[in-house]
Amino acid sequence: MQAQNLDRILKQTNNGERINTLISFDKENELEYMPLTIIKGKNPGTVFAIVAGVHGYEYPPIIAVQELMKEIDTNRLQGTLIILPIANTASFYQRSPFVNPVDGKNLNTTFPGSSSGSITEQIAHWITKEIIPNTEVFLDIHGGDASEDLLPFVCYYNDQEEAKQTEQARLLSEASGMEYIVSYPYNIAKTEPAKYAFKQAVQDGIVALSIEAGKLGTVQSKNVGLIKNAVYNMLSYLGMYKTEKTFAKASRKYLHNQSYVRVHEKGIFYSSVKSGDAVSKDQNIGYITDDFGNTMCQVTSPVSGIVLYKVGTPPVNVGETLFCIGH
Ligand SMILES: [Zn+2]
Incomplete structure (x- = not known):
């Protein structure tokens, strides 16, 4: 079975109209579909894709998008919103962190995907072939997963070769009103798999960015509000949506470099450091014990900076990212 063609759905949606539909994939079970919403404003304008x-298992992005879909008034919208409210329904309904439980793959490391692959590969392929070429801005919203403690931030790739798109992503990041703005280095070739959804969009020449807000497998209303404000601010910046609310401009902090601390010993992780905490180089930021409580190793910070995210629950496995420190 061929997954539906987005171009056709967009053409069938009239100005001022909203449609909800299910994109289905080659299926072996009932979970293999993806909800899609198109909201067309009364007047044409920018096409903006929102993916949650x-x-x-990252709930604040999903709940924020649910609220946005309810609130957006087509009479006030100029342009088109393409929304994937739950890109990975199997992971959501089966409460599976990181991966789609059907094939055990992480959708966010599978781009560009494949039309003949497993379900995760098919979803990545559909987003690559249908959403990305049909939008002008691609916003992928994440948070800390079930085990991750995370400081909210907005991020983009610093792609020197697509200077115009990179500048637009930076301006949108600033317009979001989020306090922490993170830029990642971009150094992949055109033919290299992009792996990540919004990196795929960057590779394909689209203005793309990501919001990260939420943590530890629960819905925090503060983070839901943060995400919604950021989206409204971006839409307002693009002239797509006028909001009555005014948002206090947060002081901006730029973090253009990231250092990662990996896990070297499987065990039980202890740390009194939280996301958003400032740490200094060589500071002790935790320790790992074996199953009997014997300390196996101390964890120290390789740099001075701010903890963007960290493992926030006890179990840790070799190779996992224990801390990401922005500086
Ligand atoms: Zn994520």
Whole structure:
């Protein structure tokens, strides 16, 4: 079975109209579909894609998008919103962190995907072939997953070769009103798999960015509000949506470099450091014990900076990212 063609759905949607539909994939079970909403404003304008639930255990992005879909008034919207409210329904409904439980793959490391692959590969392929070429802005919303403690931030790739798109992503990041703005280095070739959803969009020449807000497998209303404000601010910046609310401009902090601390010993992780905490180089930021409580190793910070995210629950496995420190 061929997944539906987005171009056709967009053409069938009239100005001022909203449609909800299910994109289905080659299926072996009932979970293999993806909800899609198109909201066309009264007047044409920018096409803006919003994706949530690439990781189905990251709830604040999913709930924020639910509220946005309810609130957006087509009479006030100029342009088109393409919304994937839960990109990974199997991960969401089966409460599976990081991966789609049907094939065990992480959707956010599978781009560009494949039309003949497993379900995760098919979803990545559909987003690559249908959403990305049909939008002008691609926003992928994430948060800390079930085990991750995370400081909210907005991020983009610093792609020197697509200077115009990179500048637009930076301006949108600033317009979001979020306090922390993170830029990642971009150094992949055109033919290299992009792996990540919004990196795929960057590779394909689209203005793309990501919001990260939420943590530890629950819905925090503060983070839901943060995400919604950021989206409204971006839409307002693009002239797509006038909001009555005014948002206090947060002081901006730029973090253009990231250092990662990996896990070297499987065990039980202890740390009194939280996301958003400032740490200094060589500071002790935790320790790992074996199953009997014997300390196996101390964890120290390789740099001075701010903890963007960290493992926020006890179990840790070799190779996992224990801390990401922005500086
Ligand atoms: Zn995620």
